[in-house]
Amino acid sequence: MSATLPPYHRTAVRPDWRDLPDDLRQAVTARLGATVVTARTATAGFTGGFAAVLETATGERIFVKAADLARQRHLADWYARELAVLDRLPAGLPVPRPHWALAAAGWYAVGLDALDGRTPRLPWEPAELTAVLDGYAEVAAALAAPPPALTGLGLPRLADLARTDILWWGEVAAGREPVPPLPPPARHRLPELVALESRLPGYAAAASGLVHGDLRVDNVLLDPAGRAWFCDWNWLCHGPAWFDLAGLLITGYAAGVDLDAVFATHPAAAGAPPDALDVTLAALAGYYLTAAGPPPVAGTSPGGQVAVPDPAGASPLLWAHRRFSGEQALGWLAARQGWR
Incomplete structure (x- = not known):
């Protein structure tokens, strides 16, 4: 699998605290009840919203996200x-807890626990990979029987999301989407890719639990004690935990680690269909590679990745991330299928 990786710890392009409207800063300060003395902008992530750990004169620390309601309503x-x-997730899980929300100056802001942590190092270090896998096993177990407080939110179903947003090889085969750049082992495998991804909605519909829905390396933090914490819960949906597990593993890479065994022996994969991993890899490969599109040419970032301006403020490394993740998924699938 490819090891050309966007630097997850410095992908984001965000406004700083001083860039926010005065009225918004005053509203946040009033909610905090003390003057903000330091603001450390988050450098990971791919959206252009404000995200920073604020520390007040009283020593309180809180993680604040904010978005312009006109330009960044999504x-x-x-x-x-x-x-x-977050307000309804079971107690005790390694997730940030919410504090407040407010609207001011045409912006919407939320305050969450400020986690003291960093994204895992890549290639995966064995101890860190174990910590993340153990942490997700805890999360998956807690969501296997969906708490009524969460299901009452009217959460989407992965089966429906797959049909409307994830499955793209069928569109490519029908000529409605261009064929993305493919490595030699996969260039003549479009029928197999379509057949594999088409099974995802049925498999997902049979699952009774809830899944994070966007489990990637950059949505995980390791605290100083080595415990994994899971962030960015806006895509929670009904679906199988093995989908999360596969999605997590393709956004990183591991030298000398048997990822097939990691997947097969993880509690989240218990009871999965025999081809669940192949089905997920095919679907996510198509999703990421078609979203990445052809290589952009607008410029190059200091890290060497292609940089493309986005009016909504998305990171210029988003396309490189999608391409990397798609290549990881397709490379892993090709190895498992014996494609040459």
Whole structure:
């Protein structure tokens, strides 16, 4: 699998605290009850919303996300959904807890626990990979029987999301989407890719639990004690935990680690259909590679990745991330299928 990885710890392009409207900063300060003395902008992530750990004169630390309601309404909606989900997740899980929400100066802001942590190092270090896998096993077990407080939110179903947003090889085969750049082992495998991805909705519909829905390396933090914490819960949906597990594993890479065994022996994969991993890899490969599109040419970032301006403020490394993740998924699938 490819090891050309966007640097997850410095992907984001965000406004700083001083860039926010005065009225918004005053509203947040009033909610905090003390002057903000330091603001550390989050450098990970791919959206252009404000995200920073604020520390007040009294020593309180809080993680604040904010979005412009006119230009970034989708982000504001995501933050509101995440706040509702975090408020209802079972107690004791390694997730940030919500504090408040407010609207001011045409912006929407939320305050969450400020986690003291960092994204895992890649290639995966064995101890960190174990910590993340153990942490997700805890989360998956807690969501296997959906708490009524969460299901009352009217959460989407992965089966429906797959049909409307994830499955793209069928569109490519029908000529409605261009064929993305493919490595040699997969160039003549479009029929197999279509057949594999088409099974995802049926498999997902049979699952009774809830899944994070966007489990990637950059949505995980490791605290100083080595415990994994899981962030960005705006895509919680009904679906199988093995989908989360596969999605997590393709957004990183591991030298000398048997990822097939990691997947097969993880509690989240218990009871999965025999081809669940192949089905997920095919679907996510198509999703990421078609979303990445052809290689952009607008410029190059200091890290060497292609940079493309986005009017909604998305990271210029988003396309590189999609391409990397799609290549990881397709490379893993090709190895498992014996494609040459």
